[in-house]
Amino acid sequence: MSLANGRAYLAIPGPSVMPEEVLRAMNRSAPNIYEGELVEMTAGLIPDLRDVARTRGRVAIYICNGHGTWEAALANTLAPGERVLVPATGRFGHGWAEVARCQGIEVEMLDFGKRAAVDLGRVEAALRADTGHAIRAVLATHVDTSTSVRNDIRGLRDVLDATGHPALLMADCIASLACDRFEMDAWGVDVTVAASQKGLMVPPGLGFVWFSEKAAEARRRLGPIPRYWDWTQRAEPEMFYQYFGGTAPTHHLYGLRAALDLIRDEGMEAIWDRHETLARAIWAACETWGTDGPLEMNVTDPALRSHAVTALRIGAPHGSALRQWVQDNAGVTLGIGLGMAEPGDPAWHGFFRIGHMGHVNAHMILGALGAIEAGLVALNIPHGTGGLSRAATAIAQGVSRP
Numbered sequence: 001m002s003l004a005n006g007r008a009y010l011a012i013p014g015p016s017v018m019p020e021e022v023l024r025a026m027n028r029s030a031p032n033i034y035e036g037e038l039v040e041m042t043a044g045l046i047p048d049l050r051d052v053a054r055t056r057g058r059v060a061i062y063i064c065n066g067h068g069t070w071e072a073a074l075a076n077t078l079a080p081g082e083r084v085l086v087p088a089t090g091r092f093g094h095g096w097a098e099v100a101r102c103q104g105i106e107v108e109m110l111d112f113g114k115r116a117a118v119d120l121g122r123v124e125a126a127l128r129a130d131t132g133h134a135i136r137a138v139l140a141t142h143v144d145t146s147t148s149v150r151n152d153i154r155g156l157r158d159v160l161d162a163t164g165h166p167a168l169l170m171a172d173c174i175a176s177l178a179c180d181r182f183e184m185d186a187w188g189v190d191v192t193v194a195a196s197q198k199g200l201m202v203p204p205g206l207g208f209v210w211f212s213e214k215a216a217e218a219r220r221r222l223g224p225i226p227r228y229w230d231w232t233q234r235a236e237p238e239m240f241y242q243y244f245g246g247t248a249p250t251h252h253l254y255g256l257r258a259a260l261d262l263i264r265d266e267g268m269e270a271i272w273d274r275h276e277t278l279a280r281a282i283w284a285a286c287e288t289w290g291t292d293g294p295l296e297m298n299v300t301d302p303a304l305r306s307h308a309v310t311a312l313r314i315g316a317p318h319g320s321a322l323r324q325w326v327q328d329n330a331g332v333t334l335g336i337g338l339g340m341a342e343p344g345d346p347a348w349h350g351f352f353r354i355g356h357m358g359h360v361n362a363h364m365i366l367g368a369l370g371a372i373e374a375g376l377v378a379l380n381i382p383h384g385t386g387g388l389s390r391a392a393t394a395i396a397q398g399v400s401r402p
């Protein structure tokens with residue numbers, strides 16, 4: 001017998017759960033892209049997008065996924081042959097570096113492995129060693145979704161300032177935006193990238209690049225760049241089509257409008273609190289299960305953990321077996337381990353991730369955790385007892401916090 005029928009929960013770290021409001025907003029006939037309602041609505045998205053990233057800077061919208069925004073950020077600020085510093089804490093840091101290399105950009109990599117945050121001391125040493133200021137930008141991943149490590153973006157700004165280094169600070173917030181606290185202007189970030197399908201709760205297909213005046217200056221220095229990626233007109237269009245370099249992503253924009261309404265109604269501070277409390281419930285359960293048996297948090301220090309995604313180690317073949325069990329029997333789909341082992345390696349089956357970004361609440365998280373505990377029992381995977389009740393306590397404590 002399976003108990004999977006009923007509403008499914010896609011608990012992978014993106015695409016995330018879509019609110020009914022977003023789906024309903026998208027369920028409509030095609031709008032006119034030359035005048036009228038869609039044109040007016042789009043202009044109104046811009047201030048709300050700025051608010052989500054906490055910036056007064058500009059924003060360009062692309063019809064692309066997160067990978068596209070990586071390319072857009074680089075194409076607007078760096079010429080081939082120029083250098084970037086990439087402090088990587090997982091698969092996505094390396095991914096952005098790879099995109100840079102393919103654009104002819106020289107990459108200086110600082111690899112912090114799969115379980116640690118960026119060591120600001122090593123970044124500082126690399127910046128001080130760069131006496132000629134060849135490094136044009138630091139490409140940081142706020143939350144690396146593969147490891148669930150959360151990095152100190154503010155700390156990177158402080159290091160740039162302390163060393164008097166003029167490099168741009170770029171932040172990949174694709175996993176973290178509208179989940180983990182992020183303050184683009186207050187933290188001195190020059191370029192922020194995000195995509196629609198994670199904390200923003202819209203289907204994959206929209207990419208966003210926010211940029212500071214200093215980054216706009218870097219763009220002007222370059223001269224012509226590939227037309228599609230150029231953020232100049234997108235951020236300050238004279239004609240509607242220039243927002244998108246062509247036809248508007250009509251239905252995604254309606255979905256985004258609905259999502260930004262939800263975000264505005266709840267408030268960024270409340271959204272960050274909700275994600276933190278739900279993350280603490282997950283950690284409480286996982287740490288308790290891990291007191292006996294093979295389950296282990298990938299990131300041991302809670303201060304370095306994301307509030308949007310949790311990466312876990314459980315040993316092969318338990319990771320894959322557990323994912324399969326909860327999907328088949330409880331209607332919860334967990335994320336695969338990413339970048340932890342090569343796909344052909346038996347060790348690949350020893351990892352999983354819980355996505356808890358965007359449109360998630362207490363009953364969804366408690367339900368997912370209950371399904372995981374049932375899976376641990378059903379598969380005879382040793383684990384400490386009482387995980388669920390510790391999670392419930394964390395929820396109760398979070399709600400009663402002032």
Ligand SMILES: *Cc1c(COP(=O)(O)O)cnc(C)c1O
Binds near residue numbers: 143
């Ligand atoms: C999801 C993600 C990406 C990649 O986004 P795609 O939409 O899959 O291209 C990049 N960086 C981070 C941190 C992510 O979470």
